[in-house]
Amino acid sequence: KELVFSGMQPTGNLHLGNYLGAMIRWIELQKTMECIYCVVDMHAITVWQDPADLKRQIREVTAAYLAAGLDPKKSIIFNQSQVHQHAELAWIFNCVARIGWMNRMTQFKEKAGKDRENASLGLYAYPSLMAADILVYRATHVPVGEDQKQHLELTRDVAQKFNNDYAASIAENGYGDAFFPLTEPMIQGPATRVMSLRDGSKKMSKSDPSDYSRINLTDDADTIAQKVRKAKTDPEPLPSEAEGLKGRPEAENLVAIYAALTGTTPEDVLRDHGGSQFSGFKAALVDVAVTKLAPIAGEMRRLMADPGHIDAILVDGSDRARVIAAQTMDAVKDIVGFVRAR
Numbered sequence: 001k002e003l004v005f006s007g008m009q010p011t012g013n014l015h016l017g018n019y020l021g022a023m024i025r026w027i028e029l030q031k032t033m034e035c036i037y038c039v040v041d042m043h044a045i046t047v048w049q050d051p052a053d054l055k056r057q058i059r060e061v062t063a064a065y066l067a068a069g070l071d072p073k074k075s076i077i078f079n080q081s082q083v084h085q086h087a088e089l090a091w092i093f094n095c096v097a098r099i100g101w102m103n104r105m106t107q108f109k110e111k112a113g114k115d116r117e118n119a120s121l122g123l124y125a126y127p128s129l130m131a132a133d134i135l136v137y138r139a140t141h142v143p144v145g146e147d148q149k150q151h152l153e154l155t156r157d158v159a160q161k162f163n164n165d166y167a168a169s170i171a172e173n174g175y176g177d178a179f180f181p182l183t184e185p186m187i188q189g190p191a192t193r194v195m196s197l198r199d200g201s202k203k204m205s206k207s208d209p210s211d212y213s214r215i216n217l218t219d220d221a222d223t224i225a226q227k228v229r230k231a232k233t234d235p236e237p238l239p240s241e242a243e244g245l246k247g248r249p250e251a252e253n254l255v256a257i258y259a260a261l262t263g264t265t266p267e268d269v270l271r272d273h274g275g276s277q278f279s280g281f282k283a284a285l286v287d288v289a290v291t292k293l294a295p296i297a298g299e300m301r302r303l304m305a306d307p308g309h310i311d312a313i314l315v316d317g318s319d320r321a322r323v324i325a326a327q328t329m330d331a332v333k334d335i336v337g338f339v340r341a342r
């Protein structure tokens with residue numbers, strides 16, 4: 001059975017990269033597929049989070065999901081820590097995954113920085129928890145941005161090794177020749193890697209110290225306009241064909257953002273704006289960005305005024321998620337050889 005799972009960390013402002021790289025896709029998918037969208041609060045604490053900030057950010061990410069168009073009647077929306085089976089399966093995966101696999105994770109190396117000895121053990125095991133998020137629902141499709149590719153490869157490796165290591169027990173327990181699916185990453189669309197507005201060689205990120213590097217989903221129209229106007233560009237006018245964007249990362253990024261916001265392609269954008277100076281193109285980009293994003297920010301503000309309503313959605317989503325996760329965990333316990341009440 002096909003099932004979509006994806007998640008975001010509540011570790012700061014959500015930005016245009018999160019929206020264009022993932023959320024837009026999520027909203028499309030909920031129309032035709034069964035979808036589970038998670039706020040991964042247990043991943044968030046792999047680096048220090050102030051408790052009061054964390055609480056607010058969990059609600060804010062949930063508000064962003066809802067404001068952007070995720071529908072709690074169609075999709076399951078919840079926060080990870082309310083479904084303990086994620087942590088339980090992650091432990092089993094810690095025993096399936098190899099230390100060598102973790103050592104190859106580029107995101108760990110980036111996040112741990114130079115002082116690797118002092119990174120949390122949770123940050124190191126992060127991909128194992130991520131595999132558990134997905135596989136505790138035996139999800140088949142995971143829509144994410146380009147930066148999550150390596151983590152999803154590891155998820156497949158974990159599923160495959162579990163299926164191999166426990167092949168005999170999986171068959172004995174009546175699950176045929178594979179228990180976990182080999183999940184397919186869905187890294188698609190015109191903006192799977194949105195770059196910083198200040199540096200076309202770095203991805204747009206929550207952790208960039210410069211707020212001018214990103215457009216936050218909570219930014220108002222004036223802030224969006226200012227950030228786009230200050231975005232780095234080169235001195236040439238826009239080319240009339242996508243080919244001409246090669247070697248011009250900042251131009252390529254702004255065109256990709258425009259295309260993603262309008263649901264068109266870079267070719268379409270250049271057909272209309274090829275030959276324009278950046279000043280003119282940026283004015284047009286401000287228009288489409290404000291039209292698309294300002295209502296989301298407004299709706300987020302409205303939702304944040306009633307945290308009780310947000311919490312109720314998360315509780316309801318968790319209850320629905322837990323039913324699926326519990327079934328998987330019972331099966332996993334039988335397969336692994338744990339004794340349990342029946």
Ligand code: TYM
Nearest residue numbers: 006007008009017018021022130144145192193194203204
């Ligand atoms: P996170 O919270 O960093 O990002 C959430 C989603 O936004 C995408 N994204 C981007 N896409 C395009 N351009 C960018 N500049 C950009 N920045 C972020 C990410 O690819 C992601 O899809 N490890 C995950 C969270 C996670 C998860 C999961 C995802 C935990 N468990 C299970 C999928 C399935 C993360 O840190 O995403």
